[in-house]
C-alpha cells in the first residue's frame with residue numbers, strides 16, 4: 001500500500017483533479033484520513049479581497065472533507081497560486097516570482113511528515129510542464145519519489161501521448177502507481193482496445209478505466225481506485 005501519491009496526466013484538462021477527488025472520497029469512505037496538495041496552480045480566480053483561489057484547490061479541499069471556502073486550508077493545500085491560465089513558469093514570471101523545485105519538493109515532504117493519513121499531490125497539466133526555465137514537474141516527481149498515477153484519455157491520439165508519458169516517467173526513475181484511462185467524450189476506438197494496447201507495452205502498470213458521465217447525467221459508479229492501485233494504509 002502507498003500512503004503518498006502524485007497524480008499527473010498526459011496533458012491539461014485530462015481529469016487529474018476529477019480522479020484525485022474521487023480517490024480522496026474513496027479513502028475517506030474507507031475511514032482513512034487524506035490530505036491533498038496542489039503545490040502550484042495557475043488560472044486561479046481573485047475574490048473581492050484580491051485573494052487568489054485555485055479551482056482545483058477548492059475541489060480537492062472538499063474531497064478531503066474540508067470547507068472549500070476555508071482560506072487558511074486553501075493556502076496550505078495550494079502553496080503557489082497564479083492568476084494567469086498558463087504554464088506556471090510563465091504565470092510566476094508575470095507575477096514577478098520564480099518557482100523553486102527544491103522548495104516545492106520539500107513542501108510536499110513536510111506534508112507527508114505531518115499526517116499519518118494518505119497524501120495526494122496533483123501536478124499541473126502534463127508530465128513535463130515547466131516549473132522554471134530549466135526544471136519541469138518531471139523533476140519534481142523524480143525528486144519526490146512518490147508513486148505517480150498517470151491520468152490519460154481515450155481520445156484518438158492518446159496512445160502516443162500515454163506511451164510518451166510512461167516512457168518519460170520510467171526513464172526519469174519515477175515510481176509508477178498505475179494508469180487511469182479517463183474516458184473521453186469523443187472515443188472513436190473502444191476504451192478496452194486502448195487499454196489492451198497500452199498494457200502490451202507496459203504489462204507492469206496496473207490500469208483502471210473510468211467512465212465519463214454524459215452531459216447532464218449523474219456520474220456513473222467509478223471503479224475502486226484505492227483497491228486498483230493499492231493506495232492508503234489499507235485499514
Ligand SMILES: Nc1ncnc2c1ncn2[C@@H]1O[C@H](COP(=O)(O)OP(=O)(O)OP(=O)(O)O)[C@@H](O)[C@H]1O
Pocket residue numbers: 009011012013014015016017018019056123124125126182183210211212213
Ligand atoms: N470521467 C469524467 N466524467 C465526467 N466529467 C469529467 C471526468 N473527468 C474529468 N471530468 C471533467 O472534465 C473537466 C477537466 O477535468 P479536471 O479538472 O479534473 O482536469 P485536470 O487534468 O485536473 O486539469 P488541470 O490540468 O487544469 O489541472 C472538469 O470539469 C472535470 O469535472
Ligand SMILES: C[C@H](N)[C@H](N)CCCCCC(=O)O
Pocket residue numbers: 012013041042043084085086087088124125126129
Ligand atoms: C491553467 C490550466 N488549468 C493548467 N493548470 C495550466 C496548464 C499548463 C500547460 C502548459 C503546457 O503544457 O503547454
Ligand SMILES: [Mg+2]
Pocket residue numbers: 016017018056122
Ligand atoms: Mg486539475
